[in-house]
Amino acid sequence: MAKRLIPCLNRVLVEKIVPPSKTNSGILLPEKTTKLNSGKVVAVGPGARDRDGNLVPVSVKEGDVVLLPEYGGTEVKLGDKEYHLFRDDDILGTLHE
Structure with missing residues (x-):
């Protein structure tokens, strides 16, 4: 049975992207070029409430x-996969191509 984690409040479940350490042709890449700390959003919580009780939605979406x-x-292990749980405010930005 596969487990699915739905984050609470303004938390975001992220699967970190591990950049390749070498190119398709076998050239090893220096560690500095592979260090970008990014991840793909797997699940998001509903958001948190502000002081007036209004729901403030999470700023990112799945995918x-x-x-x-x-x-x-926070590191979370579900089955054989490893994920990380972050608060919405901890995420630095979204990456677009």
């Missing part, structure tokens, strides 16, 4: 590729 802080987040 977005986001830039993550170097440190932080």
Whole structure:
């Protein structure tokens, strides 16, 4: 049975993107060029309430590729996959091609 995690409040479940360490032709890439800390949003919570009780939705959606802080987040293991749980405010931005 596969488990699915739905984050609470303004939390976002992210699967980190591991950049390739070498090109298709076998050329090894330096570690600095592969260091971009990004991930794909797998699930989002409904949002948090402001002081007036209004729901403030999460700023990213499932499928977005986001830039993550170097440190932080909570590691979550579901089955054999590893994910990270971040608050919406901890996500630095979305990446677009």
